[in-house]
Amino acid sequence: MKCVIIDDEPLALGILEKYIGAFPVLELIGAFDDAVEGGQFLKANVVDLLLIDINMPDLSGLELVARLETKPMVIFTTAHKKFAFEGFELEAVDYLLKPITIERFEKAVQKAAERFELKKTKNEESIVVRSEYKAIKIALNDIAYIEGMEDYIKIHLLSSRHPVMTLMSLKGILESLPENAFSRIHRSYIVPDSQVRSIQNRKVRLLSGAELPVSDSYAGFIEKWKNRQT
Structure with a gap:
């Protein structure tokens, strides 16, 4: 660097x-x-x-x-x-x-x-994060959603019940993900657009079954997602 x-x-x-x-x-x-x-x-x-x-x-x-x-x-x-x-x-x-x-x-x-x-991996099909003193490679299509927790984030996976935790901000990891594939819907959540099953009453239901809120600051995601379905 x-x-x-x-x-x-x-x-x-x-x-x-x-x-x-x-x-x-x-x-x-x-x-x-x-x-x-x-x-x-x-x-x-x-x-x-x-x-x-x-x-x-x-x-x-x-x-x-x-x-x-x-x-x-x-x-x-x-x-x-x-x-x-x-x-x-x-x-x-x-x-x-x-x-x-x-x-x-x-x-x-x-x-x-x-x-x-x-x-450097922004345009690739995976990202590498550091968790528990080791580098972990995560396939983008294995990400269910990402949750912010103060100084840390939790990357929830489709293939595992155990999320990967790493010291990073939501904004920081969003900048590293492919554009138009992931969206921030709340100050605490990022979702893969492809994982959204439905949106109702300001709640996003994912294919994994998880339900996440959409905050006022990111309400524009709802219209963006609806327009893609037409």
Whole structure:
């Protein structure tokens, strides 16, 4: 993964450069102590992963990421816990509190690597997720539905009574699934369109027998599904 660091503290910048060098999966292509200069580099180059401090002069890390038209995966680094919510609102891969240990950094890299692999498999017939310290390959046509549970998701399978749990957001996995094949119907649920048997009273009944609610925010799915049946 091609990565970039933006941090106005030279010590923090040096530590992250050292950590990145310890992981072959990462390739450092830029390190900046100025947010504006770093932002210009991001606009002109393809970057897979951005490690960026939040509290910086002139332009905060949150503001910089929000302005990017094409966003890389982001790991926020900061000495202030109060910014955690804003960081996750921007779908950050992780949020590292300074001083950052190599062990905590490794966990963040693992999360980024898993999301990176999912993006690469977007047009394939399966996805690979990490669960219980191992990589698990899941065929797309074996997915009954996906359920969000705070920081985790449950991937319910047609072939097993035991769902696969992995540390990821619903938005993150939806971006990794084929377009027009999976739909979000609720803040807690994603369904394969092909598994929908019927919709009645804002409830989706799946071929597996499961019934899931459709929330107001995703009510447009009902009309989309009906139009496909005609």
